[in-house]
Amino acid sequence: MKGKKSGFYYGWIIVGVSSLTLFVVLGLRYSFGVFYVAILQEYGWGRAETAGAFSLAMLIHALFAMVTGTLIDRVGPRVLFPLGATFLAMGLAAASRITAIWHLYLFFGVIMAMGTNTLAFAPHMSRIPRWFIRRRGLAGGLVAAGIGVGTLVMAPTIQFIIDTVDWHHAFLILAVLVIMVVVPITALFQRRSPEEVGQFPDGMMPTCSQIGAPNPEASLKDSRACCLPEGWTLRTTLRTRAFWWMGLVNLAAGITTNTLVVHQAAHVVDAGYTTTLAASIVGFVGLLRSVGGVLCSHFSDRVGREIAYTIGASSAFAGVLIFLLIRDTSAPWMLYAFVVLFGLGSGTSGPLCAATAGDLWPGDFLGRIMGTFAIAYGVGSAVGPYLGGYFYDHLGSYTLSFFLVMAIISMGSLGMWMAAPRHRRTISPQGFANAGGKST
Secondary structure: OOOEEOOOOOHHHHHHHHHHHHHHHHHHHOOHHHHHHHHHHHHOOOHHHHHHHHHHHHHHHHHOHHHHHHHHHHOOHHHHHHHHHHHHHHHHHHHOOOOOHHHHHHHHHHHHHHHHHHHOHHHHHOOHHHHOOOOHHHHHHHHHHHHHHHHHHHHHHHHHHHHHOOHHHHHHHHHHHHHHHHHHHHHHHOOOOHHHHOOOHHHEEOOHHHHOOOOHHHHHOOOOOOOOOOOOOHHHHHOOHHHHHHHHHHHHHHHHHHHHHHHHHHHHHHOOOOHHHHHHHHHHHHHHHHHHHHHHHHHHHHHOHHHHHHHHHHHHHHHHHHHHOOOOOOOHHHHHHHHHHHHHHHOOHHHHHHHHHHHHOOOOOHHHHHHHHHHHHHHHHHHHHHHHHHHHHHHOOOHHHHHHHHHHHHHHHHHHHHHOHHHHOOOOHHHHHHOOOOOO
8 A cells, every 4th residue: 555645745855956956066067178178278288188187076086986975874965065065166266266287187176076076966866765766767867957957057158258258257156156056055955864854755654554564665666666675785785796787887977978078069169160159069968968867767767777778878879979970060960969869868877877776775875885886987087088188189089089988888788787777676685695695
């Protein structure tokens, strides 16, 4: 018997606040390509060394991922997020004073990266499985939508500020935005779990039989996919093969997403389009990432994570293939096809990775588990952009880089199928232990 609704569900406030936070924070990060073009034009540094600042930022993201995962589990978002936002604002203010390449590495690659890490995708998504069971995929997609919408708004807005004043002042304005928006909303509205506001997951009050059940979450879960008991720890998770396959999926997502984040605007400008159009392309790719993430996440609740992920990966693959064929402005339809295909397809990776982790390893250690996946994502995000710049500096084009991205997209899809979340939702950590750690 299903539980009954207990009035307005605060979980949707969490979704809204998390989405708005990612709108600002990751909308800013994914607009780096706009700053990248402006800095290249002013100082004439090499593409590899300039992109290296973004790579360093993602390495810092990887190094601090476990720290953030542990802190989000222990102190909760209401403490961690405002502190991280304050640190991010300090880094943005310092970045306005960049005059040498090491300044870019220190302010953007280290200080801003540490602040962003505490507010990034993984710590937010580690909270969603606590609030949602039946609509976990949809809720995660809505949270992730903030990233794409943020990129849509932030990229052209930043370009407008750069054109109106300069990129130094753009960093200062963003610092004020973080202090005025992110700090107060996270301090006032974030909560650790439904229990803090006297509610239950999904806003559904359990029946008497569910309250006494050994696994009330499984009692509340729709019969299509029973959720696991909350017995997973980081140690038991590390012993499953599915964990390492999902690590590959996150590594692939980092390479794919961030290679394009850094270099897509530069490639558009190289083809002969204006910097304003290039910034708009970055923004619209971000918007469609949000649309794709919401649609495929909701779809995955019905047909399974693997099928939805493969559809998204195929779309992203086709988009990159078209993008690398762009050489001039004679075929603008190719640019628009890239925006639609890559935008919709690449947006599926983050929400589906998070939903899959919640399906497979729910419990009090999910923040730390998501932190380990953030390490893989961070390493991929560091390697991809740097190699994109390195190959361009040595070969004069992004052709090899984009071919590698397509290969990585295929590897990520394979990893999702090998992790097989649909088949493992009924496996408990106790059953895994009894099987001698040979779960696939």
